[in-house]
Amino acid sequence: MKQILLTAALAFSTVFAHAQCAGWNWPEDAAMRSKAEEKNVLYTDALNAENFAGAQKHHLWLLNNTPNLNTSIYINGEKIYNGLIDGATDEAKKNIYIDSLLLLYDMRMEYCNEKQEVVARKAYAAYRNNVKKPGELKNILDLFKEAHELNGNDLPDYMLLPYMSVVYYNVKYLDNLTPDQILEYYEGINEAIDYKISNESDASKRAKLEDYKNKIDGFFVQIFKVDCAYVKEKLEPRFRANPTDIKLAKTIFKFMLEGKCTDDPLWLDAGKVIAENDPSYGLFKNLGLKAKASGDNAQAEELFNRAMEYAQTPQEKSEMYMQMGSMKSEAGQKSTARELYKKALAADPNAKEAYxxxxxxxxxxxxxxxxxxxxxxxxxxxxxxxxxxxxxxxxxxxxxxxxxxxxxxxxxxxxxxxxxxxxxxxxxxxxxxxxxxx
Structure with a gap:
């Protein structure tokens, strides 16, 4: 099957190059048009009946003879080959179907002049079907990288966690990435997911993205030793040379927080850059906690109040009142502390620690x-x-x-x-x- 589809792709590459598939491009020859219409009906009827093998034969005729007929032949082609893959019991035949599915994406990109979305779909299909094959891991990673380059921070949500897992598998099974390369992949994925979280208004979707982020971090720490020595040796020179690099500032801030070396001025410098460009609840919370630990309660209170401006949930807002209440309590200002604890309860009635x-x-x-x-x-x-x-x-x-x-x-x-x-x-x-x- 792979060879048949490949033959079709090569044969029509000069005729249909840069064609569009948005409308219906029926053959001008009457006999060919009649045949194409017949095949279109036959394969769609078979597909609707989930007769994937029956649909494949008629669908293949359209790919070979009218590859720019309409985008639907590629959308439905995905359904056909996914059905054949899921139903295959013979491993060799299953691999042929997988190869055919991936080639289908190539044909769609060539004949329909669609790439940004399609390469992402191809990358995910390659991941779904080939991730357990070590020989395919490098190819899958290259596809994800290409999809990321084309889509930027708009990379589909469903790609984010698989992308980091492919980085992880490449390191674990092939040992083919340097620490700097691992970090570059991680920073890019992290930037995309942070962008999505900050722009997501739906609480349940945002929670799902946060869960992805935590799992991505889990993959990362298994293949990259996060320590302050690496930050100082490798990242600080880059940051000092380009102190407006927000992505790098976020990485430094996070690594130093996890490495427990926040006393270093570099951590605060990175935090200031983030605050100027991408303020968030987590940023001001951590800066506030640092100020509180150092005894600068006035600065801590200011930062906790800034954190509340960006709080996304009642729990986050309540936590800041609790932090400020504990400072007032330690300072002997009991009445003020009580009012802050009551505000914590008003924000989140489940914050029973306030009682x-x-x-x-x-x-x-x-x-x-x-x-x-x-x-x-x-x-x-x-x-x-x-x-x-x-x-x-x-x-x-x-x-x-x-x-x-x-x-x-x-x-x-x-x-x-x-x-x-x-x-x-x-x-x-x-x-x-x-x-x-x-």
Whole structure:
């Protein structure tokens, strides 16, 4: 079959070169037109009945005699040969069908003058059918590379993960790529998927792309040792020579984050370039975390607020409020911290850790809030802390708070009853119910 189709391609290359297949290009000869119309009906009827072998014979006549008849003969040809491939039990015959399918894409590109989309389809078909054949891996990678060059960041979504997996298989089975080549492929794929994620408004589709991205990273780290030494030796000189290279800046930023060498000025320099050209939630979050770790809370707060501007989900927004709340808590600004934790809950009601954080703010306020005249009132901070720990699902912390409840004797002594409402003053301003530790 491969030889028959190849013969057709060569025979008509001079006659139909640069032809278009958008309309119906019936033969001018009446007898040939009648025959072509008959074959078109016969193969489509067989295809609709999923009789792929029956469709193939009539379809082949059209390929040999009217290869620029209409784009539909190539679209339907894919269906025919995919059906034959899936149904083949003989490996040799299956390989013939695969070769024929791939040649079909070549014919479509030649006779219909379609390449950008078709080469991507050919690359994926080659991947789907030949990826387990080591001898085909280099050819498949070349097809993906060509498709990427033609489509740029608009490379179809379904190509992204297979593309990186082909890079992985080439390294694993053929050992035919240098570290620089691996990095170049990875950067290109990563740039495309980042572009798609940033331009995708559908949350479910964006989540799927994020999943692809994580899996692509998984392939990459198996074949490329990500370390700071490589970044400093190989990537920093490139970056210093061209400090506006956003793709390289992203790679450096990510590698140094994973390599835990973010103290190096190069990491911040790369982050600044990204922030100027392609700001994102993840970027400002990581820069904010770095500023927080270094004790620069003012800078961290500014960066966390910038991160919220680009948050895509309620969870992301809530996380930034939690980070800012923890800074205020560490600084002793308990009331401000509580408000930030409440904002985290408002953004994402499932962020139950915020309840626990508020609980600890109350739990640690005993010395600050006790008046020394009423033990029940003084220990009210533990009662309200318990309430918040329970709302956060933190049984262990709730148990610690319960141990600090007033005793039955104290409740009796200060003229209270278990179950009475108790107003907690100080900065807390909450109402709770009296309970005892015994």
């Amino acid at each position: 626990t954080r508020i609980g600890y703010l109350y739990f640690t306020s005993y010395e600050q809030c006790r008046g020394g005249e009423d033990q029940v009132k003084d220990r009210g901070v533990f009662l309200v802390a318990y309430d918040y720990f329970m709302r956060g699902g933190n049984g262990s912390a709730a148990g610690d708070a319960k141990e600090q409840f007033p005793s039955k004797e104290e409740v009796f002594t200060y003229n209270y009853n278990s179950g009475d409402n108790l107003s907690i003053g100080c900065w807390i301003g909450e109402t709770t119910t009296i309970r005892t530790r015994d």
